[in-house]
Amino acid sequence: MNHESDFQPTRNTFLSRFRWWHKLLLLAIGFILVVIFFDVVAMPFYTRHGEEYELPDVTMKTVDEAMNILEKEGFIPIVQDSIYSEQYPPGTVVQQNPAPLRKVKKGRRVYMTISSGERKAVVPDVITSTLTDAVITLQEHGFFNYDTAYVFSDSIEYNDQRVPTPAGTVIDQSILPGEEVGVSHKIQLTVSMGPLPSKRVVPDLRGKSLTHAKKILAAIHLPIGKIRYQLQKNLLPNTVLRQNPPPNTPLLK
Numbered sequence: 001m002n003h004e005s006d007f008q009p010t011r012n013t014f015l016s017r018f019r020w021w022h023k024l025l026l027l028a029i030g031f032i033l034v035v036i037f038f039d040v041v042a043m044p045f046y047t048r049h050g051e052e053y054e055l056p057d058v059t060m061k062t063v064d065e066a067m068n069i070l071e072k073e074g075f076i077p078i079v080q081d082s083i084y085s086e087q088y089p090p091g092t093v094v095q096q097n098p099a100p101l102r103k104v105k106k107g108r109r110v111y112m113t114i115s116s117g118e119r120k121a122v123v124p125d126v127i128t129s130t131l132t133d134a135v136i137t138l139q140e141h142g143f144f145n146y147d148t149a150y151v152f153s154d155s156i157e158y159n160d161q162r163v164p165t166p167a168g169t170v171i172d173q174s175i176l177p178g179e180e181v182g183v184s185h186k187i188q189l190t191v192s193m194g195p196l197p198s199k200r201v202v203p204d205l206r207g208k209s210l211t212h213a214k215k216i217l218a219a220i221h222l223p224i225g226k227i228r229y230q231l232q233k234n235l236l237p238n239t240v241l242r243q244n245p246p247p248n249t250p251l252l253k
Contacts, residue, residue, distance in 0.1 A: 055110065057100030059093050063114055066093045074106035082114045086184050090117035118182035125177030126170050127156075128163055131191050134170045142183040148212070149188060150219040154195035167194035193219065204247035210238040222251075 056073055058066035063079065070077040080097075088094045095113040098104055121142045126134035131148065138146055153165045156172075165171050174188035175181060193203070193216060203220065205213040210227070217224055230241060 052103040052105055055096075055098055055100060055102050055104050055108075058096055058110075058112070059100065060088065061093050062091055063093065063112070066096075066112060070110050075104075076107065076109045078109055078111050079114055080111040082116045084117065084119040085115040086118045086182070088115035088117075090115055118184060120180050121183050123173075123175045123177055123179050123181060123187065126173055126189070127177070128158055128165070129170050130168050131170060131189065132168075134189060138187060143185070143187055145184055145186045147186060147188050148215060149190050150193050150215050151190060152194065152196040152219075153192040165192040165194075167192055200251040202243070202245045202247055202249040202251060205240045205243050206247070208240050209236070210240060213240050 053073065055075070056069050058069055058077075061069065067077045083094060085094055092115050093112050094115045097111045098108070119142065123143070124137050124141050126137050129137065135146065138144070151171070153169075153171050155162050155164045157163075169192045170189050171192050172190035175185060200220070202222075203216055205216065208216070214224060225244075232239070232241060235241070
């Protein structure tokens with residue numbers, strides 16, 4: 001029997017399959033090497049990956065200063081918007097996008113929001129209004145920063161007429177009506193306590209806020225006694241519930 005002739009086809013088949021798997025393995029290795037080359041060498045070179053730089057902080061800078069800084073560093077500054085701001089002077093950068101100190105590539109657009117300064121508004125005329133109406137009017141015009149002072153008054157000259165000023169009427173304001181000022185300005189309102197009484201009596205403080213009551217007492221030079229607090233669900237905090245001495249109690253001179 002010729003055993004060598006029987007073995008020959010089997011060996012040839014094995015060698016053929018080995019060569020096929022060898023080629024396939026080489027192709028797979030080659031493909032992996034190509035992928036690694038593109039990922040590590042070619043793509044980073046094409047996209048300039050790794051060449052990122054810290055974006056300078058240009059907030060609080062003027063527009064010109066910010067543009068010069070960004071352009072010098074290789075970025076493209078763009079003024080995107082403007083907003084009112086009390087903290088940032090007019091013409092300075094309030095915000096930037098991307099954020100300061102972020103790592104970005106050269107040539108990146110940097111969008112800036114610029115301050116228009118504090119919003120201004122015309123001060124309304126609240127003289128002869130009640131204090132409540134005056135506060136509402138001021139707030140409608142954007143003024144939320146106000147204070148009050150209290151004096152005795154029975155009437156004032158207003159628009160060339162003598163106008164009565166019952167208690168709770170605004171008789172003066174620190175910023176004249178019609179002036180245009182920043183809305184953060186404090187406006188002092190002088191409020192009438194009514195006519196000067198013929199005799200000194202304790203004013204009625206019930207229903208008033210503690211701050212309001214203190215100012216009324218200070219205006220007539222009365223000291224403040226001990227303050228006690230009581231929970232009252234249907235009233236605002238610091239509302240005066242009771243007082244001692246009671247209202248209209250005569251005071252010794």
